[in-house]
Amino acid sequence: MTAALTVAGSVLGLVRDQTVAHLFGAGAESDAFLVAWTVPEIAATVLIEDAMALLMVPAFSAVLARGTGPRPLVRGTLPRLLALLGVLTAGLAAAAPVLVRVLAPGLADPGTAVACTRLTALTVFTFGLAGYVSAALRAQRRFVPPAAIYVAYNAGIVGTLLALHGRYGVRAAAAGVAVGGVLMVLIQLPAFVWGMGRTHREPGAAARPEEEAGGGRDAGAPPPRRTDTLALALVVPVVVFTVGRQAQVLLERFFAAPLPAGAISHLNYAQKIAQLPMVMSLMICTVTFPAVSRALALGDRERARKRVERDLTLAAVVVLLGAAYVVGCAPAIVHVLFQRGEFGPADTTATASVMRVYALGLLGQTMVGALVRPYFSAARPTWYPAVAMGAGLLVTAAGDAATVGPWGAYGIAAGNAAGITVTAVLLLRGIGVHSVAVRARSLAPGLVRIALAATAAAGAGWALTAAVPVALAAAALGALAVPAVFAAVALALSAPELPSLLASVTRKAHP
Structure with missing residues (x-):
């Protein structure tokens, strides 16, 4: 299922790129959108594929291996994350003109790039939340909802682009990026809410004497509750x-x-x-x-x-x-x-x-x-x-x-x-x-x-x-x-x- 959904997401990504190429070719307008596209590209890497997964999959895996449910970890981390994502999103939207000048000096159509960047900035919030939920689900070995996020994302972009390009031009593609980010969260939310009530333990973990004696997972490993400095x-x-x-x-x-x-x-x-x-x-x-x-x-x-x-x-x-x-x-x-x-x-x-x-x-x-x-x-x-x-x-x-x-x-x-x-x-x-x-x-x-x-x-x-x-x-x-x-x-x-x-x-x- 993961392979099938990954292929489907990639195919829809190609359909998205084909639609942009068909409607706008390879010129000043498409270049302006692709400068704004830098924001979701970076957000996807940091907040879904790499940083969020590299941090939160081991964190959720550790609490599940100890036999505790994920709720305490979610209560301690999710509110802070959402507050940080909100601040970053607002700041990025406000700084869009400066960002375009830094990313692409000499761009043929900077005005369109700025407008598109303000729309794509919303993905910082939605991608961050989607990446957090994906990490929690993957740690619980539930791979289908996370694998479906790019199907939902690219479907949102293509649908919005086809519906609005006649009125808003390439800005419709940027609006579709924002819509797709919301769909990423919604497609995973039911599985995430259901999984919050479950408690897992890795087979054989209960018999580890060092855990019963208060020891770490292995020699030198940090205690279960990390300090803010260690985090x-x-x-x-x-x-x-x-x-x-x-x-x-x-x-x-x-x-x-x-x-x-x-x-x-x-x-x-x-x-x-x-x-x-x-x-x-x-x-x-x-x-x-x-x-x-x-x-x-x-x-x-x-x-x-x-x-x-x-x-x-x-x-x-x-x-x-x-x-x-x-x-x-x-x-x-x-x-x-x-x-x-x-x-x-x-x-x-x-x-x-x-x-x-x-x-x-x-x-x-x-x-x-x-x-x-x-x-x-x-x-x-x-x-x-x-x-x-x-x-x-x-x-x-x-x-x-x-x-x-x-x-x-x-x-x-x-x-x-x-x-x-x-x-x-x-x-x-x-x-x-x-x-x-x-x-x-x-x-x-x-x-x-x-x-x-x-x-x-x-x-x-x-x-x-x-x-x-x-x-x-x-x-x-x-x-x-x-x-x-x-x-x-x-x-x-x-x-x-x-x-x-x-x-x-x-x-x-x-x-």
Whole structure:
């Protein structure tokens, strides 16, 4: 169900982007909306996907592992969170003109960007509440309502846009973002209210003698009731890491704003398509994250290590297979998805070229998303992920500044890929010291074999796309040929990961 709803949300996200492209093309008006879109992009990362989940899933998992219900934790944290979100939302709406000038100096239509930003600022409140509820439900192993939030969100945007674009233009898309945020909360609220009355205990947790004697979950773990100082020490590194990760988008928009109109739009559409494989791969880690948190809460580090290593391998297979298809069939994919209305052949060519460059960083994006979860699962403050993200951000900024002149949008995409890859390498090297003792050296050969298979598959897809003139046929044939070549090369290279994963899937499908 999580996979089905994730796919449905991604498909509706494509419909949303297709609708914007069809109605407004890739020009000044769409660029203005995409600058305002920076607010929900950052809010989704901080308040739903990363910071809120990394903080609250372990917190809810810990109280559930001890056998207490979630109500005391909710009473102690939710009112403060709502007050903070309200202040941030009001401040962001008031500061919209300044924000637009900082994010996109030289933008062709700043007035429209300011109006759209004031509407999208409402997502700070709604996304924060939606992310909190999602974390509570995931910790209780209830994944369906959280997986449905992007279905509701994108449906709200598309519906509002179609109903109001004739009167309000691209501002209707920003209003749809606000409506979608409200729907995110409403679709989860019944399950959240029902779950507040439940009490859980992890099997075997009641017999732990150190708990009965007043000890922690494992040696050196903080007591169940943390002080405000410790809570702040846990929050700040997570928030800094998350903001640093999303700052890549801010750098992208900053460097692209002075380029010819449409550059921001080409980058955005390329990124949205290219990141679909990453979304599917990280779905695995989203579902298993509460299991890792509970294993650490119960002191079972060996189980946590095995789960993280398996997640990294499976996520790499999914994202590299998807990246091979994106790189090989990029022009056909963009043509099928977007080339209609105001989005013409030149926009297709530019977007497909940028998308191929973006795809070079997909493995890094996935590794960062998968690795950071165990770093923050152990309920101990650590600044290492934020430092690693800062190093990657410096690489991104330097790369963008050096290449945007000669290469334009392609240089920006290359800087993004290089920066996130550096962060992934640093996180993989440091995880054994700072978190779960993942055996990075033993994982590396398998990742290399999978990457070689993906390279061969991408080459096959590229040749096929060049040989088949009809875009729809090329995209369809590529969807068959790329996985076939990927599997054949992976097996020829004796990659043990692929057959073992296929056998695991078969066993689960036919127990």
